[in-house]
């Protein structure tokens with residue numbers, strides 16, 4: 001009897017394993033609706049598969065990436081996981097030989113023609129193509145509420161100097177000029193400031209090691225950053241990015257620099273209308289540049305339910321899948337045949353900018369720099385926040401660049 005029970009348990013366990021699809025992601029809670037819509041589509045198509053959404057809360061995947069590492073190194077990979085296109089994917093899992101090459105799937109699905117070549121490059125090495133992008137997000141966006149700005153008598157700054165000029169006006173009215181949150185959101189602000197100070201060419205040279213962080217121009221980024229931080233809220237460390245967006249919407253703060261998942265949150269979760277409930281502009285001094293990042297999913301070697309993952313990847317790479325996911329997420333589809341009529345006014349403007357602007361990669365969201373550098377940048381930021389010394393931060397950044405082999 002006991003033996004029978006054991007056999008039954010093993011059988012049942014085996015069966016349930018075979019019919020699962022475990023999706024590892026940081027899109028939890030109010031970041032969830034877009035991926036949940038994709039999961040609904042998947043379940044309708046493959047009713048025999050039980051989808052398990054394994055989510056780890058925490059903006060920008062700061063926590064999820066650490067948990068993923070313990071699972072991967074512990075030999076229990078999820079079936080598929082969210083990973084930023086670019087260096088985060090390549091340096092972490094591809095060089096370690098942990099992913100399956102998906103070139104064959106790209107050929108089968110016609111994705112080599114459907115996706116922009118620049119994006120395919122970000123997820124490729126000489127040996128293969130390693131994930132499927134589900135979106136394009138923009139990092140360098142300034143958000144605000146038009147009616148509030150009018151009430152406070154300020155207009156949208158197009159340069160950081162203009163912003164610094166309106167900062168006292170806002171503070172005098174008890175308004176936080178620029179709201180920031182936990183550490184990664186401060187780093188997120190920094191990358192937009194760096195792009196503004198350096199321009200697209202020199203910004204790119206930071207990540208190839210051609211422009212040292214100790215160069216006077218790069219030190220100037222920290223100098224300006226220091227002035228900007230003087231116009232932010234003192235309780236940043238305790239705020240998630242959504243809380244920072246809430247401050248904007250509630251009228252406690254005037255501006256926020258955040259990726260366009262903030263638009264997803266304001267539209268999908270808060271029910272605001274783009275252009276009315278909130279407005280947007282390129283982060284000051286970055287008009288004409290689109291700082292991009294992309295969320296993608298891959299197929300780890302040893303995924304327990306490989307076939308189910310392949311069907312998931314087919315769905316998230318499809319036109320229908322992407323045009324369902326992205327309007328809810330606050331991102332655009334990188335597919336060249338995306339149906340823009342399904343997207344709101346903000347996203348249509350982002351799609352236009354993506355097509356016409358200079359594309360530059362985000363540091364914080366895994367695209368620009370060696371993964372080891374990107375994660376150590378949090379320490380550099382910590383040093384700056386403690387010392388507020390631009391030269392000291394620049395030296396620390398250069399030391400980390402050297403240590404982590406930035407540019408190699």
Ligand code: GAL
Pocket residue numbers: 026027031058059060061137241259261293294295365
């Ligand atoms: C980014 C990610 C976005 C969004 C954001 C906030 O790194 O690419 O899709 O989830 O973090 O968590």
